Amino acid sequence: MGVHQYFKSLSDLEKLIRCPGKFKYQDHNVAAHSFKVTKIAQYLATVEEQNGQEIDWKLVYEKALNHDYPEIFTGDIKTPVKYASYEIKKLFAQVEEEMIEKFITEEFPEQYQEIYRHRLQEGKDDSIEGQILSVADKIDLLYESFGEIQKRNPEPLFFEIYESSLETIMQFDHLSSVQDFIEHILPDMLQEKFIPRSELREITMSILEKREIKRRL
Amino acid sequence: MGVHQYFKSLSDLEKLIRCPGKFKYQDHNVAAHSFKVTKIAQYLATVEEQNGQEIDWKLVYEKALNHDYPEIFTGDIKTPVKYASYEIKKLFAQVEEEMIEKFITEEFPEQYQEIYRHRLQEGKDDSIEGQILSVADKIDLLYESFGEIQKRNPEPLFFEIYESSLETIMQFDHLSSVQDFIEHILPDMLQEKFIPRSELREITMSILEKREIKRRL
Amino acid sequence: MGVHQYFKSLSDLEKLIRCPGKFKYQDHNVAAHSFKVTKIAQYLATVEEQNGQEIDWKLVYEKALNHDYPEIFTGDIKTPVKYASYEIKKLFAQVEEEMIEKFITEEFPEQYQEIYRHRLQEGKDDSIEGQILSVADKIDLLYESFGEIQKRNPEPLFFEIYESSLETIMQFDHLSSVQDFIEHILPDMLQEKFIPRSELREITMSILEKREIKRRL
Amino acid sequence: MGVHQYFKSLSDLEKLIRCPGKFKYQDHNVAAHSFKVTKIAQYLATVEEQNGQEIDWKLVYEKALNHDYPEIFTGDIKTPVKYASYEIKKLFAQVEEEMIEKFITEEFPEQYQEIYRHRLQEGKDDSIEGQILSVADKIDLLYESFGEIQKRNPEPLFFEIYESSLETIMQFDHLSSVQDFIEHILPDMLQEKFIPRSELREITMSILEKREIKRRL
C-alpha cells in the first residue's frame, strides 16, 4: 500500500529489541541503535575529513541509517546460525535480498525504486564510508555492552561482546578516526568511576560536620 | 559447566519475547508459552484417552515442554525466512541439530546425554503425541492472537496468525480432541462479549435508580 | 571528559520518553523519534530532488539527526509554557543556547567545536532543508498520534496533536514532497482497516466450513 | 532498625501492583492509589464542610493516607478468600493486627508507638471521616475500572468492579459529597467522548479543504 507501509514499518523497528533472550539492565531497540550509529558515524567522518580524507556525506548517512532496516524482514537470527557455514550465509543473504526487492517493488513508486534498492543494500563495503559504518556499528555495541558491565550484569556474554567489538574496531586502526577513538574516547570510558559506598559515608559525614562547624562559629 | 548451565538457560527463555518487531498489548515469553502449550496438550490428551486412544503420557509432556527450547540457540528467525526454500530449511534444521548436539555433549553428564538428545529433537511427528503437540502449539497461538484482536490491535498480522493457526488446527480434525475444541471451546471463545459503552450508561443509571426507589419507600 | 560524554549522552535520549504525563499504548523515546524523522526527511528530500529542487543532503541529515538533542539539557517543557509569552520564549532559547555552548566548549576538542556549534543550532529555518525538517518532524508526530487513535486511546489530546500536526504540514503544501504526502501517503493511512469482530466470526466459520466440505467430497 | 525501615517500606508500596493476575492497560501501584484516595477524600471533605458538616481534617488525612499500608504485611489476598467465611475474616483481621503491632513495637521509638498504633488501625468506621474514606476508596476504584473499560479491556472483571464500586458509593448517598459526586462528577465521566474514526476522516478532510480554499483566494 505504498510509502505509508514504509513509514509505518519504522515504528516496528522500535519494537525490535536487540540481544533478545538475555537479561539486560537497559534494553535498546533497533530504531534507537540506528540513530546512535548514525550520530557516531557523523563524528568519525568529521575526524576523517579533518585529517584530509574526502568524505561522501550523503553516503555516510544513508549507510548508517539503513544498516539494520532489513531486520524487519528477517528477524533476529543469532550470529552463530548466520555464520554456521558459507552455504547458509550465502543462502541467507539471497533470501534477504529477495525480500527487500519484493518490498521495494510492492511499496515504492517506480521512480524511487532504484534509489531505495541502492539504499537498502549491504552498507559495510571497503569504501571509507563503508568502513566508518563498520566502526560506528561496533562502537555503539561496545557502549551497549559496557553499559551492562558497568551496571554489573553477571552474564559473561556482555564481556564477550565488549571484547569482540573492540577487536573488530581495532581491525580498522589504519583510520584516523579509530586512532582518535582509541586515544581520546576509550580512555575516558575506562575511567568512568563508580562511587563506592565508603565515599557515600564520607560525603555524608562531611556535610554533617560542615554544618556543625558553621553553627558553632 | 554442566547441568547448572541448563537450569540457568531456562531463565533465558523468560527473556525471549514471542513475535518481536510488532506492537502487542500483551507480551508473551517462550517459557510461559511452553507452559501453556503443555497444559493444553494435557487436556487434549485427556480427551483422546477418553475416546479410546492410547496415550504415552511421558511422551506428551516431553514433547510439549521442550518444543521451543532450541530457540535459545537459534533466536527468533521469521517464518518466511525459514521456509524461503527447501534448501534453506534443510540447512537451518542441520545447524540447529549441531548446536543442540554441542550443548548436550558439553553440559550434560554422559549417562543423561542420550535421554536429552531424544528429548530435544523435533517433536511434531505423526504419532498421536506429535499431533497433539502440533495442535496445542497452534491453540496457544490462536489464544495469543485472539487476545490481541479482542483488545483491538489494528495490526492485520494478528488476524493472519489467527486465521493460519485455525487452518492448521483444522488439518487435525480427524482427532477427537480437535473435534471437542471446535465444538465446545471455540464457540465459547467467539461468544466472549465486549461490554459496550451503552451498557455502561445503562448499568450506571439502573444502580442510581434502584437506590432512588429504595429511598422513597 | 570529552567526546565520550557526547557518545554516552546519546543513550540518555533513549530514556527521554515523548509526551510524558499521559497514558499511551506505545511509548516512543527521543532517540527512536530522531531516527524516524531522519528517515522521513530522507524520503521527502528524495521527492524534492526528483521534482527539480536542489538538495544539500549533508544539511538535511544534520538537521534531522540533531533537532531534539538539546532536550538533554532542558528536559521536556510543555509547549504551552514554552510559548506562553514572547519574552519567555526568547529567554528560554537563550538559556538553551548557553547550555549547548557550555557543553561544546567542555566536551569537544577545539578543532571540532565550530562544526558542532553549527550542527546543534536550531534547524527549522526557511531553507528547503529546514522546511523538510519541519515537515518530517510533524509527520512522525502525526504517525505517533495516529497510532494512539487507531488503538482507541480515549485521551482527546492525541486527536488534538493529530489535528495540529496536520495543520502545520499543510502550511508547507507549496512543497512537492508535502503534496506527495497528501496525495499518496495520507490516504493510505486513513484506509488502514480495522478487522471488526464480525469479520472474525465470519472467517472462523468459513475455515470450519471449508474443511467440512472437503471432508465430504 | 527504626523509622528508617518505615520510610523504606513506603517504596515497597510502589512495587505492590493492584489487581494482580489480570491484564490491564494501565497498572496502578498502592502508593499512587493511596495518594489519589487522599486527594479525593480532600475534595469530599471540602464539600461536606461547605454543607455544614464539621470535619476533623487531621483524621480525614490520616485515614486516607494509611488505609492500604497493612498490605505490606499481608500481600494481596483476593476478596473472595478474605470474605469466604466470618471465621476466616476474623482470623485474617487478627493476624493483620498482630503484624502491625509487631512492626510498630520493633521499628518506632516508644514515644510515637501509640500514635502510629492509632494511625494504622482500620479506618473505615462510621464517623464522617471514616465514611469519606470508604467513598474515596471506591471512587478511585471506579476511576481505575472506568479507565480499563474506556480503553476497551475485554475482561468482564472490570465491569463488575465498576458496578460494585458504584453500588458501595450509593450506600453513602445520605452524604452531600456523594450527592455532589452523583450529580456533577459522574455525568461528566459518562460523557467522556471517544473520537470515532469517522470523525478522524472528517477532520482530516476539513483541514485539507480549508487549505485548498485559502490557496485559491
Add this chain to the structure above:
Amino acid sequence: MGVHQYFKSLSDLEKLIRCPGKFKYQDHNVAAHSFKVTKIAQYLATVEEQNGQEIDWKLVYEKALNHDYPEIFTGDIKTPVKYASYEIKKLFAQVEEEMIEKFITEEFPEQYQEIYRHRLQEGKDDSIEGQILSVADKIDLLYESFGEIQKRNPEPLFFEIYESSLETIMQFDHLSSVQDFIEHILPDMLQEKFIPRSELREITMSILEKREIKRRL
C-alpha cells in the same frame, strides 16, 4: 468539564516519571512520590509536636499532597533551566500561576475555587508547615537517590542528588525533626548492609555442613 477533569488528572501524575532522561533501576512517578512525601511530612510533624511545636495539621497535609501537582501543567523542566536566571525563574513562576488559575476557574465550582487557589499555591514558605514540606520533599529524594546508589547505578548524577538533598535538609537543622532524622534515621540508612558474595558461599557451606553433621549423629 468540572471536578471530573480534576479527578482524572490525578491519574496523569501516575504517568509523570521523575528524573526523565536518565537510566534508573527503579522508576518513581509523581503520584507515588507525593504520597511518600506526605507520609514523611506526617512523621516529621509528629516529632515537632512532641517537641512542643504547634502544628497546623490540615496545612501540613495540604502542602505535602499538592506540592507537585502543578507539574501537570508545566511538565518536567530541568532545574538548571528553571534557575538559569532570576528573570526566567520569575517568568516561569508567573506562567505556572496563570495556568493554575485558568484550570481552577474552568474546572471547579465557584464555591470551591478560593479553597483550591489556596491549596495549589507554592507550599514551601517559612511557616513550620512549609519547612516540613521542604525537608520531607528532600528526604524522599534522598531515599530515591540512595536506592540507585545502593543498587550501584554508575551515573554520578544520583550521587550529586544525594549530596544536594542532604545539604538542603541540613539547612533546616534548627528543627527537632531534622535533628531526629540526622541522629536516628540517617545512620540506619548508612548501615544498610549489602550481602557480599563471600557470605553467600559461607552460608551455603554452613547449611550443607549442618545437614552433614546431623546425618552422622
Add this chain to the structure above:
Amino acid sequence: MGVHQYFKSLSDLEKLIRCPGKFKYQDHNVAAHSFKVTKIAQYLATVEEQNGQEIDWKLVYEKALNHDYPEIFTGDIKTPVKYASYEIKKLFAQVEEEMIEKFITEEFPEQYQEIYRHRLQEGKDDSIEGQILSVADKIDLLYESFGEIQKRNPEPLFFEIYESSLETIMQFDHLSSVQDFIEHILPDMLQEKFIPRSELREITMSILEKREIKRRL
C-alpha cells in the same frame, strides 16, 4: 463457560508476578515459574530413575505443572499470614479447596471433572513424585533469589529466600537427585564468576597491544 475459561485462565498466570511488593531486577510470572519447575522436576526424576527409583512420569508432570494454579483463585498471600496459626492454615486450605471445586464443577465437562479434581489437589505429598516437586519448586526459587543476589539486589529478603530454599532442599538429601544437585550443580552456581572492572581494563589493554605488536611486525 467451559474449558475455554480454563484455557483463558492460563494467561492470567502470566500476569501473576512472583514476590510482589519488592524491588527485583528481573520479574518472574507464575506461568514461567511453573514451566521451569516442570523442567527441573524432569531432570530430578531422570536422576532418580537412573539410580534405580521407579518413577510415575505422568504424576511427576501433573504435579509440577499444576502446583501453583490455585493462586488464580486466592492471589498471593504472604507466607507469614498463611502460616500464622494452624487454624488459619487449615481454614485457608479449606477455602482454596472449595474454590477449586466450584471452578471444576462450573467449567469442566462432567466426564473430566474427576480427573481435574485429582490434578489440581495439593501435590507435595510423601510420594517420590511429591518429594521431587518439593525440591524442584525450591530449586527454581533458589535460582530466582540467586539471580537477584548476583545482580546485587541490596534487599536482605532475597538472601533469606536463598537460605531457606537451600535448607528445604537439604531436608530431602536422602534423594539421589538432591545429592546430585548438591555435588554437581550447586558448586557450578557458586563458581559463576563476575567479571571485575580490573579485568575489563586488562582485556582492553591486551587487545590494543596485540594489535600494536602485529602492526610492528
